[in-house]
Amino acid sequence: MTVYAKGVVFEGVDFDNPNHWRLEEYVKRGGYAALKKILNEKITQDEVIAEMKTSSLRGRGGAGFPTGLKWSFMPRNFPGQKYLVCNTDEGEPGTFKDLDIIVSNPHALIEGMIIGGYAMGITVGYNYIHGEVFEAYQRFEEALEEARAAGFLGDNILGTDFCFQLHAHHGYGAYICGEETALLESLEGKKGQPRFKPPFPASYGLYGKPTTINNTETFASVPYIIREGGQKFLELGKPNNGGTKLFSVSGHVNRPGNYEIPLGTPFADLLEMCGGMRGGKKLKAVIPGGSSAPVLPADIMMQCTMDYDSIAKAGSMLGSGAVIVMDETVCMVSALERLSYFYHEESCGQCTPCREGTGWLYRIVHRIAHGEGRPEDLDLLASIGDNIAGRTICALGDAAVFPVRGMLKHFRSEFEYMIEHGQSQFAALS
Amino acid sequence: MLSQESLAQIDRELAKYPADQRRSAIMGALRIAQTEKRYLTNELIEFVAGYVRIPPVAAYEVATFYNMYDRKPVGKYKLTVCTNLPCALSGGYSTAEYLKQKLGIGFGETTADGKYTLAEGECMGACGYAPVMLVNNHSMCSHMTPEAIEKKLAELE
Numbered sequence: 186m187t188v189y190a191k192g193v194v195f196e197g198v199d200f201d202n203p204n205h206w207r208l209e210e211y212v213k214r215g216g217y218a219a220l221k222k223i224l225n226e227k228i229t230q231d232e233v234i235a236e237m238k239t240s241s242l243r244g245r246g247g248a249g250f251p252t253g254l255k256w257s258f259m260p261r262n263f264p265g266q267k268y269l270v271c272n273t274d275e276g277e278p279g280t281f282k283d284l285d286i287i288v289s290n291p292h293a294l295i296e297g298m299i300i301g302g303y304a305m306g307i308t309v310g311y312n313y314i315h316g317e318v319f320e321a322y323q324r325f326e327e328a329l330e331e332a333r334a335a336g337f338l339g340d341n342i343l344g345t346d347f348c349f350q351l352h353a354h355h356g357y358g359a360y361i362c363g364e365e366t367a368l369l370e371s372l373e374g375k376k377g378q379p380r381f382k383p384p385f386p387a388s389y390g391l392y393g394k395p396t397t398i399n400n401t402e403t404f405a406s407v408p409y410i411i412r413e414g415g416q417k418f419l420e421l422g423k424p425n426n427g428g429t430k431l432f433s434v435s436g437h438v439n440r441p442g443n444y445e446i447p448l449g450t451p452f453a454d455l456l457e458m459c460g461g462m463r464g465g466k467k468l469k470a471v472i473p474g475g476s477s478a479p480v481l482p483a484d485i486m487m488q489c490t491m492d493y494d495s496i497a498k499a500g501s502m503l504g505s506g507a508v509i510v511m512d513e514t515v516c517m518v519s520a521l522e523r524l525s526y527f528y529h530e531e532s533c534g535q536c537t538p539c540r541e542g543t544g545w546l547y548r549i550v551h552r553i554a555h556g557e558g559r560p561e562d563l564d565l566l567a568s569i570g571d572n573i574a575g576r577t578i579c580a581l582g583d584a585a586v587f588p589v590r591g592m593l594k595h596f597r598s599e600f601e602y603m604i605e606h607g608q609s610q611f612a613a614l615s
Numbered sequence: 616m617l618s619q620e621s622l623a624q625i626d627r628e629l630a631k632y633p634a635d636q637r638r639s640a641i642m643g644a645l646r647i648a649q650t651e652k653r654y655l656t657n658e659l660i661e662f663v664a665g666y667v668r669i670p671p672v673a674a675y676e677v678a679t680f681y682n683m684y685d686r687k688p689v690g691k692y693k694l695t696v697c698t699n700l701p702c703a704l705s706g707g708y709s710t711a712e713y714l715k716q717k718l719g720i721g722f723g724e725t726t727a728d729g730k731y732t733l734a735e736g737e738c739m740g741a742c743g744y745a746p747v748m749l750v751n752n753h754s755m756c757s758h759m760t761p762e763a764i765e766k767k768l769a770e771l772e
């Protein structure tokens with residue numbers, strides 16, 4: 186797989202060197218310099234958070250919430266224990282960037298979390314790692330050992346009185362644990378069922394204590410921001426969309442892989458970097474931000490730049506940065522059927538609209554895909570969607586509805602054709 | 616019921632969490648138990664709960680919620696094939712079909728000799744390596760074309 190590394194997380198990583206992920210190599214390429222700078226120059230907590238705000242870094246986990254602002258919500262003088270949590274539960278179909286971070290540059294994440302701990306006065310952190318990537322979890326555990334042995338992690342970091350403990354927690358197969366409050370429940374050793382918000386984790390988080398949760402890529406961007414300055418990071422991207430971002434490109438391109446490029450890069454350029462369409466076929470549609478993002482047809486997508494604002498304006502979302510590329514042969518009914526099955530499978534079952542509604546969505550798309558669709562089915566899908574979205578505890582309900590809405594908006598005729606003729610003009614997934 | 620090695624691993628999990636939050640270690644403890652015994656019986660779940668010092672029902676809740684815990688006997692090698700959309704665009708279903716033909720079993724079934732169990736998986740966060748297959752929950756195999764499957768199966772003899 187290709188890793189195109191021209192951004193703040195992977196720049197300088199020599200993937201051909203088998204030791205590229207080790208602490209020694211990380212230090213050689215400027216690693217842990219940001220942490221040393223903070224501790225040596227006695228940079229204050231407020232200054233670190235101000236730098237984060239200047240960078241305009243937005244959370245890379247899906248929602249794009251400004252990280253500096255999130256960090257400023259953390260109660261600074263809370264008398265008890267507080268927690269810092271990293272979300273490496275990458276399970277949004279299409280997304281595989283956090284895997285590459287913990288495998289190929291784990292110390293960037295570790296350093297970012299240590300700095301976060303410093304800025305928010307937190308002394309204990311956990312990294313929650315997706316169940317299916319056990320080997321990556323082991324790699325991360327090894328990197329933690331290296332950081333402890335070198336005095337970057339643990340008690341009295343680099344001889345100061347700043348302490349930060351960090352541990353890895355391994356998930357075991359539940360997409361819903363990517364949702365931050367489900368993740369906290371899971372960390373507590375329970376079923377991963379999302380909590381009702383408010384209270385938000387900043388006041389009631391892990392073990393009921395104030396907690397900040399960020400995505401892997403978010404934390405891994407922090408060392409650069411502190412080392413080079415928030416302004417420089419901001420200028421790598423575009424206003425309100427600071428920095429570079431990892432895009433996981435999958436589907437019908439010649440070179441699937443992770444591409445770390447400036448926010449604001451035209452989609453057409455990204456497609457070219459990926460070697461264009463596989464087999465010289467024509468682009469039909471793109472899901473631009475993970476399976477929960479509404480699909481966009483080729484003509485709209487080719488006008489977009491890859492940043493939060495441009496993709497939102499086009500009616501979808503940048504989400505986790507997972508770009509699923511589909512060529513002219515893809516049957517959209519069959520693509521939607523697979524996604525609807527996924528959300529139905531992964532609903533945690535707490536809210537009736539989500540538990541029952543995702544099943545209805547799946548069964549209706551399934552019958553259309555199998556030539557048994559009814560004329561009223563498309564209106565029925567829309568109405569079920571309206572009764573799920575916005576009426577559930579967590580955003581998985583919305584995530585199940587967005588793909589349906591996107592497909593009906595842009596590819597309605599394909600669904601109608603299938604209902605009328607009992608078969609598709611295109612081949613099913615293989 | 617578990618080896619000293621497994622118990623030592625569970626101890627390491629317990630050490631990650633505050634002393635009054637032992638329950639946090641249950642996910643890791645069940646994973647370790649399953650890795651040694653291949654699947655989780657009710658007796659094993661109860662034993663692990665006792666070791667972690669939480670009520671058996673709390674451990675059972677976890678063992679039933681998360682997909683990767685096996686509570687029924689599985690073959691020596693459990694092969695989980697991802698068929699989610701990104702993998703499906705790069706041959707995920709063909710991979711699954713090839714394995715079904717080759718092993719003569721469907722999803723959720725085990726070969727008569729108890730060697731293989733086939734399972735359908737959801738996105739494993741590795742779509743760039745599609746089609747993706749997981750062996751015994753922990754070992755990820757990339758680009759599983761028919762040739763790659765043959766090679767892998769030969770290794771698992």
Ligand SMILES: Cc1cc2nc3c(=O)[nH]c(=O)nc-3n(C[C@H](O)[C@H](O)[C@H](O)COP(=O)(O)O)c2cc1C
Pocket residue numbers: 243244245246247248249250272273274275276277360361362363364365366398399400401403579580581584
């Ligand atoms: C159903 C669902 C799944 C999610 N999955 C992930 C995930 O795999 N990784 C992630 O970082 N955030 C995921 N999120 C978003 C998190 O809830 C949270 O917003 C994020 O981890 C915050 O970090 P950030 O601000 O750095 O992006 C998910 C949200 C929902 C509703």
Ligand code: SF4
Pocket residue numbers: 361378379531532533534535536537539540577578579580581582
């Ligand atoms: S929306 Fe779905 S996944 Fe989220 S809490 Fe409700 S039932 Fe669970």
Ligand code: FES
Pocket residue numbers: 278279280697698699700701702703737738739740741742743745747
């Ligand atoms: S879709 Fe198969 S690993 Fe993501």
